[in-house]
Amino acid sequence: MIDFDPFATIIEGHLDHVSYFNEETHYTIAKIKTSGVENPVTVVGFMAAVSPGESLRISGTWETHPKYGQQLKINNYEVTLPGTVEGIKKYLESGIIKGIGPSMAGRLVGHFGEMTLEVIEKNPERLFEVPGIGKSKAASIESAWKNHHSVRNLMQFLSEMGVKTSYCGRILKAYGDNAVDILRENPYLAAKDIPGTGFYIADAIARKLGFMQDNPERVSACILHILEQRANDGHVYLYGSRLIEKCRDIFNIGYDEAIDGAYNLSETGEIVIEKKSDHFEEDALYLKELHDAEAGLAQRLLAYLSIPTAPFKIAQDDITGKVQKKIAIKLSREQLDVLEGVLSHRIAVITGGPGTGKTTLIRSLAAIFDFEGKKVELAAPTGRAARRLTEVTGRKAQTIHRLLGYNAMDGYFDRNRDNPIEAEAVIIDEASMVDTLLMYNLVAAVPVNSVLILVGDIFQLPSVGPGNVLSDMIDSGKIPVFYLNKIFRQAEESPIIVNAHRVKDGEFPVFEKPDGSVKITEFCFIEQNKSDRIPPVIVELCRKTIPDTFGFDPVEDIQVLTPMHKGIAGTLNLNQVLQKALNPNPSIVEAMGSRFKEGDKVMHLKNNYQKEVFNGDIGTVVEINGKKKQLYINYYGRVVGYDFEELDEVSPAYAISVHKSQGSEYPVVMIPLVTEHYMLLQRNVLYTAITRGSKMVILIGSKRAFEIALKNDKPRERLSGLKKKLETYSRL
Known part of the structure; x- marks a missing residue:
């Protein structure tokens, strides 16, 4: 029961019709018919899952809109189901219960009268009494009724707790019909069970329910949230001193409570504390999964080096003959030296910049393995990188997740130490993009008596996920590394590569x-x-100058890459202005914080193996079905459907972050450079962006911002312990 403000205006009536409803925020403009008043009352505010015919009790304050006149701004509301035959019929005709349309509503009300809703809820087996309703249809109506009321009850609860009702879908997916009871009992479960936003939902509900700031459940949830956020920023661990600071500054948690909470989580096995000294402040705090992965990765990498027999002993003349016969490529002396060295190790890293022949070496290695009768697998971290690898090598390549047989249902890899990859050699391209967790799962699945070759450019940005794996491997001095430095003649003629x-x-x-x-x-x-002049310049270049002068398609061929999401030259603003300029379609839908139109260029943001769509895949919105609340995207000739609640996995992609562009190549790249992005004006960010362009690179902005990026050769610090573990374990 909601406590209504005694000083607010309270009206009671039934919902006549909804004039406006926002799917994501549930902001509503509706007309309420009240007894004794001829004209319906306009109410505005946030209401969840209300339908014509329902009776409402609304508390609010009157305000006068300059255009629409007097209306009641909603503070709180309660819903009661209609009790009259007319009201029940109107309620069911609204389509609020999936499977019941106007015709079915008429038959149900005609048979059960005022008892209709009670029968659906309490005696659904009686639905068989209505002609045309069989066992399957009755079960469908019963399920839809329960789902509708679960949604409405949860939305009402979230509204009372001050939590955005747009989170309803995620919560129901985690907890089902018992969501409200679970959240009332222990809201901090949501911090563990709902990725990304669970902590904020949990904390808002807990504080509203009266949980104290130093409640042990809250302290534990805060610590786990801090470590998860640091992992999202690329860190594998966090120092105790920083944890104490963040607990204090962000969550008002005291020094002793923070330390006690960390040790409690260590005892329950949720985090690992690596002792560095007698002082907690100097200790390294890991999420257990990351600690296990980092330690296991170091041990497994060293295991490859412990196999005494070299996989191949091939003279350079044999290499030259086999490669030329298979792929008709003449190798340079540097390439021959690298091939000979790589083939004498079970594990090796090949690194070099653009135009140095990394792709040629991948093709050459694959050709040699073919000649030796060895099965070889090619893979890359993302779907786009894998497709590009297939294009340039002419061989099948796949994502690392697919190579490992990722099982989307249970979140595990089918390929592992007990069920290894059936190949004598595995070559990974764009290895700098591979984070700690994925690299650990990869090396666990590649037998130590096989060959694992990692190819990448260490000057590019590190992985989006936690760790600095490729750089740590190289810097440790424990893993064989081979450098490609020579830029080939054809590449020397490219101003982009030079x-x-x-x-x-x-x-x-x-x-x-x-x-x-x-x-x-x-x-x-x-x-x-x-x-503020940069967006208009980019729009003019994309819409007219580049297409008219060079014939590039403004959507398919041109990609804007920017260091940050916020600001006038960030992805959020640029996507808005480019969407408006390049997609004239007036129809638009707002969902999960973004605006979509049919014809939009969009990017999928995380691997979804059920849909078979991967992080970084770019597609085009081909249909938006407002009635079904679904959106359809064409990815490389394959159409994939999304419910509106799933659209947090998708973003407009006229402009994307430099990080998201890794592993991809675009005919035309535009890079805005503004001093407001100083935090990410770094040399490796600029370098990565430039190397994404194949035909044309256009930089737009101030020389000052350019110079800052060029001089800043110190990448943002990443806390990773792999290098140290490789050094330590190798001495054991």
């Missing part, structure tokens, strides 16, 4: 700018010192 290497080395690029005028060339810089 300037990418200049940026990598901290040198200012060479831009073509004939006669002192700005000219769009293969690699150019458009100076614009006013940040």
Whole structure:
């Protein structure tokens, strides 16, 4: 029962019709018919799952809208089901109960009268009495009724707790019909069970229910949330001193309570505390899963080195003959040296910048394994990177997750130490993108008597997930590493590749700018010192200049890459202005914080193996069905459907972050550079963005921002213990 404000206006009536309803926020404009008043009352505010015919008791305050006049702004509301035959019929005709339309509503009310809703809820077996309703239809109506009331009860509860009702779908997915009871009993369960936003839901509910700040359940949830957030930022662990600071500054948790909470979580096995000294502040705190993965990864990498027999002993003349016969490529002396070295180890890293022949070496290695009668698997971290690897090698490549047989139902990999990958050699491209957890699962599934070759560019950004795996492996000095430094003649003629290497080395690029005028060339810089002018420049380039001059498609071929999401030159704003400029479709739907139109370019944000769509996949919205609350996206010729509540997995992709572009290549890349993005103006960010363009790279912004990025060669610190573990374990 809701406590209504005694000083607010309270009206009672039934819902006549809904004028406006936002699917995500549940902001509603509706008309309420009250007894004794001729004209319906307009009410505005947040109401969840209400339907015409329902009786409402609403508490609110009157306000006057300049255009629409007097209306009641909703503070709280209660719903009661209609009790009259007319009200029940209107309620069921609204479509609120899936499977009941106007015709079915008429038959039900005609048979059961005022008892209709009671029969559906308490005696659904009686539905058979109505002609045309069989066992299957009755079960469907019963299920839809329960689901509707679960949703409504949960939404009402969330509204009372001050939690966004847009989280309803995730909570119901985790807890089903008992969601409200579970959240009342222990709201902090949501922090563990609902990824991403669970902690904020839990804390809001708990505080409303009267949980104290130092409640042990809250302290534990806060610590786990902090460690999860740090993992999302790329860190594998957190120092005790930083944990204490964050507990104090963000969550008002005291020093002793934070330390006690950490030790309690250690005892229950949810975190691992690596002792560094006698002081907690200097200890390293890990989520258990990350600690197990990091330690297991170090041990497994060293296990490859412990196999005494070299996999191959092949002379360079044999390498040359086999490669040329198979793929008709002449190898350089550097490439031959690298191939000979790699083939003498069970595990090796090959690293080099653009144009140094990494792809040629992958093709050569695969050809040699073919000649030796060895089965080889090619894989990459993302779907786009795997497709690109297939294109450039002419061989089947797949994502690492697919190679490992990821089981979406239970969240485990089918391939592991007990059920290893059936291949004598595994080659991974774009290895710098592989995080600690994925690399651990990979090495666990590749037998130590096979060959594992990791190929990547260590100057690019590290993985989105926690860890700095490839760099740690190289810096440890324990894993064989082979460098490709020579830029080949064809690549030397590309201003993109030449300037990418200049940026990598901290040198200012060479831009073509004939006669002192700005000219769009293969690699150019458009100076614009006013940040608010950058979006219009990008729009003009995308919509007219580039397509008209060079024939590139503004949506398919051009990709805007920016360091950050926020700000005038961030992904959020640029996607809005580019969507408006490049997609004239007036129909729009708002869901999960984004706006979508048919024809939009969109990106899938995380691996979804049930839909077979992967992090970084880019597609086009081909249909939006508002009635079914579904959106359909075409990915590379395959159409995938999403419920509106699943659209947090999708984002407009006219502009994407540099991090999200890793493993991809685009004909035209535009890179805005503004000083407001100073936190991510880093050399490796700029280098990664430049190396995504294959035909044209256009940088737009201030020279000051460019210089900051060029000089900043210190990547953001990542707390990772792999290098240290490799060094320590190798001495055991």
